[in-house]
Amino acid sequence: MLSQNQSKHIRSLHLKKFREAEQLFLVEGDKMVSELLSGNGGTVTQLYAEQGWLDRNKSLLSMLKIPVFEVTASELEKISTMVTPNQVLAVVQMPQFSPNLTLPGRRTCFYLDGIQDPGNLGTILRIADWFGIPAVYCSEDSADFYNPKVVQSSMGAIVRVPGWRISLEELVQQNPGLPILGAVMEGENALENRLLPSVGILVIGNEGKGIRPHNESLLTHRIYIPRHPNGGAESLNAAVAAGILSAFIPF
Template identity: 40%
Template sequence: MLSKAIIKLVSSLEQKKYRLENNLFVAEGNKIAEEIIKTNFPIKFLIATSEWLSKNSLNKNIEIYEVEESEIKKISFQKTPQSVIAVCNIIENKLDISEIEQNLTLALDNVQDPGNVGTIIRIADWFGIKNILASYSTADVYNPKVIQATMGAFARMKVHYILLSELLRKLKNNNNLIIYGTTLNGKNIYEQKLESKGIIVMGSEGNGISKPVLEILSEQLLIPNFSNNLQKSESLNVATATAIVCSEFRRQQK
């Protein structure tokens, strides 16, 4: 049985304030727990059922609380709780400018929806992108909804929260990096030569890329609409757009 202190701690981690105070966050679900264990991500403790524990080999140094499913349901942030909850240490990723210079990087400008941010992290992982630059107004990577949407990909990614416009300007002026951005006024992405190095900026769901960042862009790209209907969608979901853009960048690098 879990102590009141553990229940209180886990419940508090739904809020960013307490995640920062305790330097901890919650990752729920069988798939996510398995991914964390495989990547040796630092785990403070695990709360799991006996059935889950019997099927998974764990590092002996991990503190484990064996519980009934009913106890997991009481503290879970999910509508349909699974058999394991991992409470993990927040790690501070050091920004390595040389990594940014030599690779393709994503930048999120005020992307506030946690589900979209989590999905974008998963997309970046799929396309071999290791670093994501994020404005301070972008959803917290350790938000439970973000973690859930990553399906464990967060353990392999480096997300850096920075003053985005300032860093992009420095990278463009001092490091000669191309700063790409997706806009409705951009050039057809399928007709452009895309470089293997650079930064791809994705804007917020409602307002797109902010003006200070927009002014820094080297190239504006457009995902064309192929619909023949007069009435058509005004824009794409930001995570969907990210997947399309990353796919085209990687396709051209083959």
């Protein structure tokens, strides 16, 4: 049974300002919630699930001390952010990463300059999580890290990869002397020349407009993923470009 108060509270977390005020966000679906509960990062404060899901996860749940509420499919629909809710919804505490403006992990990090599409931001977090990229920095006008679509497309990376909002200028001041690479339409062939450094800042621009001029002026290297002579596309998707470049960061 879902009370009116619970329903109202969860629906408030669909919005950024309430997520920030309460430092809570929503994670949905069997796969992602199961991963969270199995201890792979993230603290679940409440669970709302259909009976079938609760039955299948009885032994796991009995070991955890989490308030669990059984809901019907139509109740879940009322509180879900998804068009087709998937059995379970978790209210999760935002991870408290220790503030880190000097690049952690001695490894190249992403700086996202105005990434707007939540699917792209989530996919980039997932890429960072795969390639061991220790932090994702982004401009103030990028999508919200805890937007439900970011959370879903991050596939759990949201609780493992620290994300920070900061201007590129400040990040550069905190990390003097590091190479700052930007993916631009005309630059050096990043793949053939193996330009990606072990430690540096890799700037990925906005989906339509690329890197804004002020940030472009801060780059120390302009790099490019070469298009095949027979290719017709005007550009690559921002997350795909981030993925390709990540594969060239030395291990």
